[in-house]
Amino acid sequence: MPPAKKSKKLTRKELQQLKEYGQLDPLGSMGAENDLDEVISKAINRRGHGRFSGVIPLDEEKTRGRKHVRGPSRSHRQTIGRDGPSRQKHALAPGNKQKNAKTDAYTKLLKSLSTSKASFINQAVIVSDDEDEEEVVEMDEDHDVYSSGEDEKMDYGGGDDTLKESEADEQEYEIDEVEQDASESEGEIDSESESEGNEVQLANAQTNSSIEKSEVYEEHDYMASHFADDDSTLMHEKLAAVTQKEYKQMPIDDPDLGAAVLFDVSNGGIRPANPRPLKQKLVRPFQKLSNQDGFTDFQRGLFNWFDQYRDVVYSSRSFDKEDEITTAYTLHTMNHVLKSRDRERKNNAELSKAHASRTDAGELRDRGFTRPRVLILTPFRNSAYKVVEKILKLSSADQEINLARLSREYGPGENDEAESKSLKRKPMDFQQTFAGNIDDSFRIGIRFQFNTVKLYADFYRADIIVASPIGLRMTTGAQKGDRKDFDFLSSIEMIIVDQCDVLLMQNWEHVTHVFDCMNKVPKKDHGCDFSRVNNWCLEGLSEYRRQTIMISEYMTPEIQAIFNNNCRSIEGKVRFKPVMQGAIADVVAQVPQIFKKLTVKRLVTAADDRFEHFAQNVFPELQKSTLNEKHTLIFVSSYYDFVRIRNYMRDKGCSFVAISEYSTRTEAMHARMNFYNGNLQFILYSERAHFYHRYPIKGIHHMVFYSLPDHPLYYSELVNLMLTSNDETASSAQLSCTAFYTKYDQLKIERIVGTRLAPQLISGDRSQYTFA
Numbered sequence: 001m002p003p004a005k006k007s008k009k010l011t012r013k014e015l016q017q018l019k020e021y022g023q024l025d026p027l028g029s030m031g032a033e034n035d036l037d038e039v040i041s042k043a044i045n046r047r048g049h050g051r052f053s054g055v056i057p058l059d060e061e062k063t064r065g066r067k068h069v070r071g072p073s074r075s076h077r078q079t080i081g082r083d084g085p086s087r088q089k090h091a092l093a094p095g096n097k098q099k100n101a102k103t104d105a106y107t108k109l110l111k112s113l114s115t116s117k118a119s120f121i122n123q124a125v126i127v128s129d130d131e132d133e134e135e136v137v138e139m140d141e142d143h144d145v146y147s148s149g150e151d152e153k154m155d156y157g158g159g160d161d162t163l164k165e166s167e168a169d170e171q172e173y174e175i176d177e178v179e180q181d182a183s184e185s186e187g188e189i190d191s192e193s194e195s196e197g198n199e200v201q202l203a204n205a206q207t208n209s210s211i212e213k214s215e216v217y218e219e220h221d222y223m224a225s226h227f228a229d230d231d232s233t234l235m236h237e238k239l240a241a242v243t244q245k246e247y248k249q250m251p252i253d254d255p256d257l258g259a260a261v262l263f264d265v266s267n268g269g270i271r272p273a274n275p276r277p278l279k280q281k282l283v284r285p286f287q288k289l290s291n292q293d294g295f296t297d298f299q300r301g302l303f304n305w306f307d308q309y310r311d312v313v314y315s316s317r318s319f320d321k322e323d324e325i326t327t328a329y330t331l332h333t334m335n336h337v338l339k340s341r342d343r344e345r346k347n348n349a350e351l352s353k354a355h356a357s358r359t360d361a362g363e364l365r366d367r368g369f370t371r372p373r374v375l376i377l378t379p380f381r382n383s384a385y386k387v388v389e390k391i392l393k394l395s396s397a398d399q400e401i402n403l404a405r406l407s408r409e410y411g412p413g414e415n416d417e418a419e420s421k422s423l424k425r426k427p428m429d430f431q432q433t434f435a436g437n438i439d440d441s442f443r444i445g446i447r448f449q450f451n452t453v454k455l456y457a458d459f460y461r462a463d464i465i466v467a468s469p470i471g472l473r474m475t476t477g478a479q480k481g482d483r484k485d486f487d488f489l490s491s492i493e494m495i496i497v498d499q500c501d502v503l504l505m506q507n508w509e510h511v512t513h514v515f516d517c518m519n520k521v522p523k524k525d526h527g528c529d530f531s532r533v534n535n536w537c538l539e540g541l542s543e544y545r546r547q548t549i550m551i552s553e554y555m556t557p558e559i560q561a562i563f564n565n566n567c568r569s570i571e572g573k574v575r576f577k578p579v580m581q582g583a584i585a586d587v588v589a590q591v592p593q594i595f596k597k598l599t600v601k602r603l604v605t606a607a608d609d610r611f612e613h614f615a616q617n618v619f620p621e622l623q624k625s626t627l628n629e630k631h632t633l634i635f636v637s638s639y640y641d642f643v644r645i646r647n648y649m650r651d652k653g654c655s656f657v658a659i660s661e662y663s664t665r666t667e668a669m670h671a672r673m674n675f676y677n678g679n680l681q682f683i684l685y686s687e688r689a690h691f692y693h694r695y696p697i698k699g700i701h702h703m704v705f706y707s708l709p710d711h712p713l714y715y716s717e718l719v720n721l722m723l724t725s726n727d728e729t730a731s732s733a734q735l736s737c738t739a740f741y742t743k744y745d746q747l748k749i750e751r752i753v754g755t756r757l758a759p760q761l762i763s764g765d766r767s768q769y770t771f772a
Helices: 012-021 036-047 096-112 160-171 216-220 222-226 233-243 280-290 297-307 322-357 381-395 403-410 417-424 428-434 469-476 500-504 508-517 557-565 603-625 639-651 665-676 687-693 712-724 746-753 758-763
Strands: 009-011 055-057 067-069 123-128 134-138 199-201 246-254 258-264 311-314 374-377 399-401 443-449 452-455 464-467 494-497 547-551 573-576 593-597 632-636 656-659 682-686 702-705 736-741 768-771
Touching: 096 280, 222 322, 233 246, 246 573, 280 322, 280 381, 297 311, 297 322, 311 557, 322 374, 322 381, 322 443, 322 494, 322 547, 374 508, 381 403, 381 443, 381 452, 381 464, 403 452, 417 428, 443 469, 464 469, 469 508, 494 508, 500 508, 508 557, 547 557, 603 639, 603 702, 603 736, 632 639, 639 656, 639 682, 656 665, 665 682, 665 687, 682 687, 687 712, 702 712, 712 736, 712 746, 746 758
Parallel strands: 311 547, 311 573, 374 464, 374 494, 399 452, 494 547, 593 736, 632 682, 632 702, 656 682, 702 736
Antiparallel strands: 009 199, 055 067, 123 134, 123 246, 246 258, 258 573, 443 452, 443 464, 593 768
């Protein structure tokens, strides 16, 4: 019997080299023991022209039989172009105790994701958006379509089987080929450590065996199944259901996220938690970022829906949940990017084997036309800065290029003292929205290569793009005739639109423009290897594999339109619909609030009908009342309606002033002063002006809501202004508040009067409702 092989020690350079080749996982303990020299030489031979030189033995007496991997000479090392110093991180390779600790952390994190509290509510509705009829289907609790059944008996909590699958997945990536794009050399960094004396004890080397294409990774991971080149009957049925907008609507009660409606296409219902939800590499960075071992209940609910690759619209965003939400979707983003790149590396290894053995590797498709996979839209640089910071922390990269430039151009900077005092006088939500850098035109590409993250990467070489809608619009072409370039959006697999409520206060047309430009066949090839492009991408079906995540404080018709027309994932979609308490409960002023319902013919003529009613009935009455009583504020939510009414009042020769988001601070100050002193009868005020400035307008006796505000908080704020600013000009008995709405304003009404009373105001027979 041959003597057992002794475990050998490797330097940190050797360990890092083997990790780069994909031959070795220092945490793996499941593989059989190999001769380390054989593993190294095999990796070098297959790589051929790799980044590192061969294994050079040192003096036997000095090294005591150990091998040392020398990196390239300084003359051959590529320099890194960066603005300012990069952040360096040197982490020692873990030993057995560290491996066990990391495994325990991974197990705990999986257990925190193992169960879903969401459940169905009584019935499902089969709905086609092209038809008005609805078919109600009673739910069968025993039917495996709607209950998890045997799936609930399976252990998805990160037990031994799950860990074995995870380690098997880590073993399958053998060789990291040189990127085919010649531009890969830009920003490339030797990630080896300079200290050669530090050594680690390595007990078990992983086997260099190939894993069949139907491995655990492909069979059980939701991401792999979603992006697979599947030509099955079920896949065609899903595609047909999404194309024809024939969804099975299933109301869901999720105690962590609230009420929701699942639009299912495959009778999948509420799926069990993904048995392979998270790359083990992300566990420690996530725990450090969250300051906890596992997910919170809220994060677990969000991440489980994200991880199913269904389209998600969550409309209960709040600033106290902001950090949890951002962490959840950045974790999902990093998980997606890392898994995708691992898939490419595995296929690179298969191709290298086939080339070495002169055999056919078959079809290996793992990418789109261009490199960017994830697009994240945020309204301001301050929010983008938070997102990028979280991505960097989750990546745990050794090098972060252009970090200083990011801090300088996106960071909070030094606030002016007068500006800080002015900001503190504003409401809390205003302070949180406008703190820091509020430039709304930006775009930044993030590229991952080996253990390096490069910020400000070219879009065609980036994995993630973080941008504002107007920033992208400047790239893709703002007007007809401009040079348009949106090929880099052709292969987006995930788009996250955060703070939709803020984007609505900018220009929502830029958001719809981004959706119109995504997942189109590119005009140029951009060095694409078409043999590796997914078939569904070549067939022009990328939008059906794209996941759309939209996060907002409230639901609006604009968001609903994106949900109906642009959310086309073949896995279905889910829309959360929270129960609204109503902003009217926050009104403390003793003012009678009258809601008047307008009769409109059709949705397309609603704006004209509203203006006609205002011009013929409302405004003449206001003019009569203001002959003796002034101080009337007219609030308009839409800027188009604002311009229309402003021109109408000018033609009538009214004594008024208009304050919009384009008014200067001086103009707004003089207008408010004249209005308060009674020199003006009317003040016309836009919702965007209130969003960007929150002017404390004093002297309001009569409040007229030409249209209700999108943000419910603005309603209570404006009505309360009548009380806080009228101690000397009017008593509560002289104050009035009138709001006009139509049956198409259901979402606005629900946010203001509450979910319970909204149906009565929308469907009731009366045309006027009074709240006192």
